[in-house]
Amino acid sequence: MNMETEVLRWFQQVADGVTVTEVADLAMVSQPAVSRALARLEDEVGTPLLQRSGRVLRLTQAGAAFKPHADSVVNALDDGLAAVTEVLDPDAGTVTVSFQLSLGTWLVPHLVRRFLLEHPRTQFHMRRAEDAWGGSLVTRGLVDMELTSRRPDTAQGTWHPLFTETLYLAVPPGHRLAQLEEVSLAEAAGERFVAMRPQWQLREIADRLCNAAGFSPQMVFESDDLTTVRGFVAAGLGVAIVPAMDANPDSPMPGEPWLVRLTDEGAFRDIGLIWSPQRRLLPAAERFRAFLLAQHLTSH
Structure with missing residues (x-):
């Protein structure tokens, strides 16, 4: 062979x-x-x-x-090559990072760009997180760190919160709630909902919020992609519970849904960084981890 x-x-x-x-x-x-x-x-x-x-x-x-x-x-080969590279030149190392897709449209590019301004020779290998299956690529030893809202369920990963994302009710343009600044989720009890599939953590939060508001949402469309969920809402096919991501809630772009801040208790999700305490990070990865932990991040 x-x-x-x-x-x-x-x-x-x-x-x-x-x-x-x-x-x-x-x-x-x-x-x-x-x-x-x-x-x-x-x-x-x-x-x-x-x-x-x-x-x-x-x-x-x-x-x-x-x-x-x-x-x-x-990944073992990549680790070996990275170790040799960093021994020869610590500033030219490689960092392997996984992240939730919803963070890939705004947060991850923003952080990587800022880091590369100070360390332009660092290389990044980026991978999609596997949150839908309840696991972490960090705990399997496949990446150095992960940006995610799902905390690891084992002692193999250290999770450090970076910031909190406010959750909104996304509604189609022209919807009766579109012009409001904030709303209680109970106001949407009779609406059709678009949502992530049940295995996603954001869906768990959405179901919990709806139950606390006294109703079981009528799910008409489900997806594995948050951008798709927002697209279905913008097309008038339902409403959804979503983070703002890179959108401005006060001024949606054409073709985007309106975002109305939810006043319900617990209408947020924490975004954090996972790394393994059992795996020694090489210099470039340790430098990027320290950079992330030093950030004072905010979202809409």
Whole structure:
């Protein structure tokens, strides 16, 4: 068996939701070259690892079993290369960070940009957090740290709060509540709701708030993506409980829903940083962790 580490990286990316075309663009190779390499990997393993579902590739049962081990190999290699790089040049290290997708549109780019102004030679490897499955890539040793609203449920991760996000009722333009500055959730008891799927922490908060307001929400659409939830609201298909993210509640952009601040107790979510006390961070990662903990972050 003669697996190439680059092919394992491509498999890892495709399994995480990146398309073959995007992998090819990132690697600066042709799309057929990536497809052939993945096929060779499956030949070496002895069974299909990926299967097509519409326009994307999904893991087969064998692929799901293989992926954690491929992650372990690739990340162990990355750690070794990073360690050597930082021994030779501590300012040119690599930081691996995972984050909730809803933080990727505003918070993460903002923080990375500010950090790179002071340490421009630092490299970042960014990955999507796996909050929907209740786990953390930190506790599995796959990343240095994670930005998330879900606290780790094991002693393997240290969670430090960074800031609190206010939650809003997102309503379509022209809705009867759109022009209000704040509202009690009980005012929306008869509305149709758009929400994250039940496995997401934001959905847990939304269900708890609705129950405390005395009603069970009528869920008409569910999604794994907060931007999609807001898009459905903007299209007039329901209302939703959401954080502001990068939107200005006082002046929504065209095509965006109106955000009305919720007055209900507990209408917020805490965003924090997770890292492993069992894993020694290399200099670049430790520098970025200290940078994050020193920030005084706010949200709408």
